[in-house]
């Protein structure tokens with residue numbers, strides 16, 4: 001057993017950290033947040049340096065890095081700035097669907113445009129009446145001659161208004177039993193937006209405001225049959241397989257965000273004086289830092305372990321769910337405590353810790369809520385009783 005990263009992994013981490021510290025200007029993040037704008041220029045710049053979807057094979061424009069190496073990059077990005085880091089990562093994350101399940105033609109069409117930063121993508125699973133439970137879909141695609149006719153509504157879709165393509169989970173066989181055996185994923189291109197496909201930005205939200213959150217409405221949209229991801233009827237299984245990996249990446253977002261909040265509070269506690277000395281001198285403050293440090297350390301170990309296992313070809317649902325559940329949870333707790341260290345100042349946008357606090361909240365909701373992760377862990381502990 002070896003707890004050390006390799007020299008090459010440390011190099012990747014350092015390069016990501018240096019890039020993010022230099023480029024992720026907190027003032028820019030605030031401005032973009034007010035405008036609800038995606039950091040397109042930074043996304044492209046990060047991509048030009050190989051930081052976007054680096055796990056994609058070289059044949060499709062990536063560097064073929066491991067999932068653990070990708071985790072290191074995501075962590076550093078979200079540490080340097082939660083809003084910019086999350087926005088950049090979320091624009092590329094959906095491409096895992098194509099990377100894992102796409103055929104050669106589909107990979108050729110989309111993946112190199114993700115790794116070059118030209119394209120952003122969206123995952124469209126959630127519907128108004130299907131969130132945690134995606135075992136059946138109200139969005140239906142009916143096969144007619146050489147294409148599908150797609151109708152239904154998706155909601156809460158990250159990057160909805162800016163994505164260049166959408167991976168849409170839908171029911172292609174409404175008579176299948178159980179229903180999830182009759183689902184497929186269709187790739188819908190941005191240029192299909194028009195009268196049969198509408199994208200509507202949803203209202204103001206608490207955090208991750210550099211991302212768009214949208215409703216997608218399909219009304220008898222014609223989608224060519226060649227846009228079925230991999231094989232028809234496999235959509236639900238593809239979504240479950242996608243989550244195995246994407247969950248680890250979300251957990252890495254959480255570790256980075258928590259570490260970034262810790263860093264800010266740590267610096268502030270050494271500088272801010274009350275009662276004639278830095279607040280870091282007070283033991284109650286130090287205990288707070290010990291608790292934060294321990295939580296981050298535990299979360300990081302869970303995330304690296306889940307990533308390591310994934311890279312070894314082990315599909316460990318419990319390891320991924322533990323990492324996602326715990327890291328998201330502690331990111332919220334650490335951001336709360338880090339803000340507390342700042343006292344009243346932390347409540348104002350000038351100190352970016354409040355943004356970390358707001359950005360943290362989504363981590364326990366998307367990509368499977370905290371409760372759903374606990375269900376997965378619970379079922380794995382009592383396999384024959386649930």
Ligand SMILES: Cc1cc2nc3c(=O)[nH]c(=O)nc-3n(C[C@H](O)[C@H](O)[C@H](O)COP(=O)(O)OP(=O)(O)OC[C@H]3O[C@@H](n4cnc5c(N)ncnc54)[C@H](O)[C@@H]3O)c2cc1C
Nearest residue numbers: 123124125126131132156157158365366367368369371372
């Ligand atoms: C900002 C944001 C971005 C998002 N991005 C995307 C995206 O890009 N693509 C996409 O497809 N979706 C996206 N989502 C949707 C997200 O994945 C869902 O919101 C989430 O899965 C929960 O679904 P729901 O909101 O319908 O809540 P529900 O499923 O209705 O759950 C409500 C509550 O009940 C709990 N609950 C439900 N079932 C159980 C159970 N069996 N046991 C215990 N508790 C349970 C949940 O944990 C939750 O607390 C996004 C959501 C948000 C807010």
